[in-house]
Amino acid sequence: MIRRAYIIATLALGLVASAALSLPRCCGIVSSARTFQYYFHDLKQGAAPLSPVERFVYSLVLTHGVTPERHT
Numbered sequence: 694m695i696r697r698a699y700i701i702a703t704l705a706l707g708l709v710a711s712a713a714l715s716l717p718r719c720c721g722i723v724s725s726a727r728t729f730q731y732y733f734h735d736l737k738q739g740a741a742p743l744s745p746v747e748r749f750v751y752s753l754v755l756t757h758g759v760t761p762e763r764h765t
Contacts (some may be wrong), residue, residue, distance in 0.1 A: 729756045 732752040736743055743751070 725756055729753065732756060 703719055719747040729752050732755045735746055
C-alpha cells in the first residue's frame with residue numbers, strides 16, 4: 694500500500710515538474726542554472742586555480758551578466 698502511494702506521488706511530481714518547465718519563468722530559471730553550470734565548469738579549467746567558493750561566487754556574478762558564447 695505504501696509502495697503504491699510512493700509510485701503515485703512520484704508520477705504526480707513528474708507531471709508537475711514537466712508542466713512547470715513549460716512556463717516562461719521556469720524556462721528562465723533553467724537557462725540561468727545552465728549558464729551557472731557553464732561558468733562554474735569553465736572556471737575550474739582556467740589557468741589560475743580557484744577555490745570552489747571563489748568559483749561559486751564568480752559564477753553567480755557572471756550568470757547575471759552577458760549571455761555566454763557556447764562552445765559546441
